[in-house]
Amino acid sequence: MAELPEGGGDEGRAEMAADERTLLARLSAAEQTGETVRTVLRTDDRVLARISDGIYRKPGSALRELVANAYDADATTVVLRTDAPMFRELSVRDDGVGMNKETLTRLIHHIGGSAKRTLEGGALGVTDPSNPSLTIRGRRLIGKIGIGLFSVAQLTRHFRIITKRAGDKFRLVADVVLRTYSEDDLATRTQGDSDVVTGDVVIRTIPADDPNAHGTEVILRAIEPPARALLQSAEMWSQVLEPFEGESAVDPPAFHIGKAVDASERSSPAASTRNEFNSDVVPNDMFRIEPRLPWLHSDSPDAKFRKLVDAVRQLFGAKNPRPKISREFDFYLQQMWELSVSLPLDYLDRHPFDEESDTDIRVFRLANSRKGQPSSVRIEPSRTIRQELGLVAPARSHDDVFDVYFDDVLLRRPITFNHLPLADSEDLRKAPLLFVGSYSASLSRMPSHVSGGRSLKLEAYFLWTPKVVPDELKGVCVRIADASGTGFDPGFLGYQVQELNRLNQIIAEVYVLDGLDAALNIDRESFNFGHPHAKILSSWVHSALRQLATTQKRLASEARSSARGVSLDKQDEELNAIVASVTASPAEVVFVEDSDTAVTEHLAGRLALSRSTVFAGLPAGSGSRQQQSRALAEKQLAAIAQVLDSHDMFGSMDYAERENILCVIGRILGVAR
């Protein structure tokens, strides 16, 4: 069997055409000799050109990716600024390690060939020298192939990078203009063209007087009209303000950043305030609709975000049984929300694993075997779930600060257990249940190109609560390196069981501690379910869901029975009290199975009602629920009989007539035949 060299990297690419010729020659030869030809699959560079042009689907991805880059650069503070509601320019600035000439060169000439995750990263000083999958600070890297920066193509083709490393006596300023990917020239390209030009760059080296300064700023300039329209929620506003003929106007969202006067409106004399002083500038900075935000100017950045989250919760019940971020927020606030969900941020109050014993949530530990059952966990006083179960996620040190400010709002992960219904409330069925698990797949014995990575480790929680608000938190959010581009997946990674109602009551987060990265598609917004790690993950998640469902069903059923017992006793008491208020010595009324037994009771001076007569044709039902309602009906009819009897209303009626009257009353009440 003939083998061709595997070749890789740049040399491999350059020789691709030659390789192809050789392969062709060998195949021709094999036609004669019958020899088997062995080779490897290769990927064309055009794929990369396509990728750097933008494989991202949403403009929000750009912001997420830029902040993720800041995280990977060990930044502690990221400031994201917009000129909302105009959105002419956006910037993302961090205090991370910054780039020097080598790293900037690498970035510009190796799109998709990031030094991150490779030993080269350590040599370039962008990653931990001993572990290229960690940052120097010890964070697990979010990015991997170095295309995140090019997600900006969703917003603009022109961006500026200003970057500096501590110790450098210069800043690097790079202006990049991306070329739009076109397939027009494919026909003229020759095979083996390896250098795919995807943009033009001007780099300036600017002397710096501040040796200690470090960080990177990416300024997205001249945001393109379609992206601006999206950021401005233009379509929504047009439906609110100027619906097309035949369309009915929609309400504006509950909260929004306002609407700018747009170009067509600016030409009206009312909107134009041109005068002598600013005759050269046509105002393009006016609000047509003033912002409606849940916070005050004077609130701290932290308070602003809390108020945003509170506002969502308060929308529930006030007017809307099912508040959705996508309806209650404009696109801008939706982006703020999505970023807060997807970035590796601190939680609003605390990490779910740091909940203490005094929460009224019942905690269960998930079994890892497919048929396993969860076990109830008792959290000792003043201990946390993390301590009790030995959990480590998100596996960052406590002093590792990562704060993201979005136009003066400090983002936090908008998930809190502080407002869940309490376990000691009257209805135990509403008590939230928390299922926590940790799992490690042992794949070390499998070769890497089969296993897709030697290890898959994760920790997770599944919170069941009667009402998840807002809708966007329903589902499972898978976090790799504590970040998630996929958000909450309400389909739970393709869970097939028809549990719609219950699935709508679950917030779940999976913290992947090792592995799975390779199963994440490169836009990091979806998984490749063909990858073994994704398969293992979804299998584990589905098993967890089954455990949750079984346990929740069982507990709800128990709670229901006990609730019904309590309520029947209570109603019995009330009926007795009513009868007692009418007569001190009520007649004895009993229900018997048939007329024969009734006669015996009548002889003993008791008013006996035959079930077979009173409830004739009505199914008795075998369920406890039906039985309970039958028992209640009997008690009600007995009480009516006692009241009628105490006022001598039955007069001279015989037992059959009395039974008949009570049947009629029972029918009116809808309990008898």
Add this chain to the structure above:
Amino acid sequence: MSEGGAGDSAERDGAADPAGLDGREEVTEYRQPPVDYGAQGSESAHLETAMNAEDADMDEHARSAYGNELADLGADQYVHQKHPGAAPWHHPRKHYCRIRQWCRHAASLIKRLGLNRPVQGRALRYLSLPGDELLDIRTLVGVCQRSNVGLRFLGFNTAHSGERKLESDISFSEVIGIEGIQKEASLVVAERLERISVRSSKAHRTLQEHAPFDVVNLDLCDSIFGNRPGDTESPFQALRQIVDIQAARNHGPWLLFVTTRIGRDVANMHTVKGLMSLVASNAEDDTFCRAFEERYNLDCSTAANSEEGIESATDEVFKKLVSIGFAKWLMQVARPKGANPAIVEVLDCFTYRVHGSEPDMYSLSFHIAPSVSATTDATGITADIESEHVPSEFSMAAKALEALSQATDVDELLGRDISLFDRTARQATDVLCSARHSRSLCESEFGRIRTRYDQIWGGGSES
């Protein structure tokens, strides 16, 4: 209107400067000639041309996809070695104002507000027109660092594109990294300050979001008095808006710095008349009138009350009248409706020459303290509470007159005390170097200015 701002034509393109004190006599270009960037530069130029799709024949669907603002690769002419002294805001005398006026008063305010006490922990809130190079912020942050106080700034600067945008981006990147700057809350917006007067504008909203301020610095290159009364978007109207917001937020004492040209050629006479009527209203007050006559050797009511008076006033008196009128205007407006007037105090006044041989640029500083109105009890059940003592407007005006009449001619001061000039020039060099100016170019440029000063005032020979 700000340092390096779009509207700042007055200082940059100004006419004759007989004294040659702005150091520009041999310099006509603000920047050095373009640097050849070789292949990169020409490629980008080619790109810009290629991307000029303005005239392209596109329908509305296509236009909505591309828009009109196609990317340019920015200023290719950016130079490493910027030329100092070419702009008035690089001049040592300007730096003298920064240090001796802005920084000195800010330091006192920090102490008065107790911001330097550990428990306070609040940053100094600063509003300014920082220009492209943010020289005021680079200077002021030193005061904050020494007092261990953070600095949170909001700047208005209209650098939208090209070289100015590049300079502005780089400067911002430098300044935001300086220790003590509140990096998450500080920003420069690419808006004209004048837009704050339009209620529905983004600029107005930004101001509202960041107000109140401890220090407001309107460092104009033009005259604040150049617009007609009632102009909705003038620097004067913007100041009114700021004073209004400050009053509405019932903030503590704050500082206002206004740098403006004053002169007949740059002032709108209707606006001047309005200010004069305020001065004339003090004519009945003996204290004020006496002070006025002493200082200016003029009858206050005659000078301010009639058109002839204003017209016949010497240029010097005209400038004094306008500045006192301006102080009185502040006293008028710095009071919320129904509340006691704020106590407005002129701290000092620095002047220098931009056009002509007499000082025409005024750097004014004010301390504005809202006064608290006592509660009232109409029922008479409780006795009236003694109100905080608020000096009468007359006495505030008399004090203002006093302070304004002692204006410091900074050109003369530095010219007569060359060692002070040298010290200031060194400090100016340091701050300019932080903004990437060449030290040697600064030194040679300032050396030329030193010689001019020495020729006129002879401070060098005295020292």
